Amino acid sequence: LEYDPASQTFKLSLKWRGIEENKLDWRLAANERVEEPRGAAQGLRGENGLRSGFFIARIGGLDGVSVEVMHRIRIMNALGHRIHVFTGELEDPERFEKMTGVSRDMVRVVPNARLGDEDNQKIREAAFGTDIKITDATTKLLYEGAVEKLKKELELFISEDGIEIGFCDNIFGLPSQVPFALAMKRIAKQHRRNMRMIAWDHDWWWEEYDVKE
Numbered sequence: 529l530e531y532d533p534a535s536q537t538f539k540l541s542l543k544w545r546g547i548e549e550n551k552l553d554w555r556l557a558a559n560e561r562v563e564e565p566r567g568a569a570q571g572l573r574g575e576n577g578l579r580s581g582f583f584i585a586r587i588g589g590l591d592g593v594s595v596e597v598m599h600r601i602r603i604m605n606a607l608g609h610r611i612h613v614f615t616g617e618l619e620d621p622e623r624f625e626k627m628t629g630v631s632r633d634m635v636r637v638v639p640n641a642r643l644g645d646e647d648n649q650k651i652r653e654a655a656f657g658t659d660i661k662i663t664d665a666t667t668k669l670l671y672e673g674a675v676e677k678l679k680k681e682l683e684l685f686i687s688e689d690g691i692e693i694g695f696c697d698n699i700f701g702l703p704s705q706v707p708f709a710l711a712m713k714r715i716a717k718q719h720r721r722n723m724r725m726i727a728w729d730h731d732w733w734w735e736e737y738d739v740k741e
Contacts, residue, residue, distance in 0.1 A: 577604075577607065577608040577609035577610055578604075578609045578610070578692050578693050579609075579610045579612065579689060579690045579691055579692045579693075580604055580609045580610065580611055580612065580691070580692070580693050580694075580695065581612050581613070581614060581685070581686065581689065581691035581693070581694045581695070582597060582600075582601060582611070582612070582613045582614070582615075582694075582695050582697065583614045583615075583682075583694060583695065583696045583697065583699055583708075583712060584597055584613070584614075584615050584696075584697040584698065584699070585615065585616045585617070585641055585642065585643050585698070585699070585704065585705045585708060586615060586616060586617045586619060586642070586643060587613060587615050587617070587618060587619070587624060587635070588617075588618045588619035588620045588621060588623055588624040589619035589620065589623075590623075592730065593697060593698050593730045593731075594619070595627075596697075596730060597695075597697050598624065598627040598628050599627070600695070601613070601628040601630060602627060602628045602629055602630075605628060605629050605630050606629065611628070611630045611634055612634055612636070612685070612689040612691060613630075613634060613635040613636065614636050614638065614641070614681075614682065614685045615635060615636070615637055615638070615641060616637070616638060616639060616640070616641030616642030616643065616645065616705070616708070617637065617641075617642050617643070618632065618635050618637050621635075636685055638678070638681045638685075640674065640677060640678060640681070640707070641678060641681070641705065641708050642705075643704050643705055645674075645705070645707075647670060647673075647674040647707065648674065648705050648706060648707055648708075650667075650670060651667070651670065651671050651674065651706050651707065652703070652704075652706060654667040654671075655703070655706065656703070671706075671707070674707035675707045675710045675711050675714070676711075677707075678707050678708055678711035679711040679714055679715060682711055682712070682715050683715065683718075686715070686719065686723065691723060692723060692724070693723065693724045693725070693726070694716075694723060694724070694725040694726070695725075695726050695728055696712055696716075696725060696726070696727045696728065697728050697729075697730070698728075698729055698730050698731060699712050699727065699729075700712070700713075700727050700729055701727075701729030701730060701731045701732065702729075702731050702732075
């Protein structure tokens with residue numbers, strides 16, 4: 529990935545080797561696709577590119593993760609892929625549109641995916657903040673309820689928008705939104721045959737101040 533300060537544009541070059549004997553060479557440069565995907569990659573692209581889902585707890589802000597994800601969304605949008613975002617919080621809709629070139633209407637905001645969601649905070653406290661363990665009967669009930677609630681929202685998003693490839697940003701890197709991470713894990717397992725997924729983590733789990741020990 530190369531950035532040209534003069535034109536304020538990105539140049540993306542991607543080489544992808546296929547699976548087994550179905551080898552492919554897919555290069556993307558200056559918005560021009562040199563060779564079409566074959567074999568294992570067939571069926572990934574919709575009529576106007578990949579129907580791409582970005583899964584992130586918070587977007588539209590000026591934190592490093594939001595900015596990085598919005599840059600990638602802008603690149604993929606410019607390459608002709610259809611962008612859909614699943615998030616708990618869209619901080620600044622105008623900033624999101626300006627930085628990505630994608631309408632805020634393509635963002636699905638699900639409040640219980642927020643970092644500050646009440647159930648998530650209780651689970652984090654039980655898991656990391658006290659002597660209460662996640663196996664405690666009451667906590668486990670809350671934990672399973674929160675995970676399944678988010679999983680249903682994710683299934684609806686993937687089904688309605690026809691997501692073909694998913695990018696999970698900082699969902700697994702930090703235990704900041706525990707139900708979101710576990711719901712995504714279940715979704716990934718459930719859709720492993722019909723949807724590619726990439727976990728893109730920007731932080732390490734031990735960087736979270738309250739879970740270091």
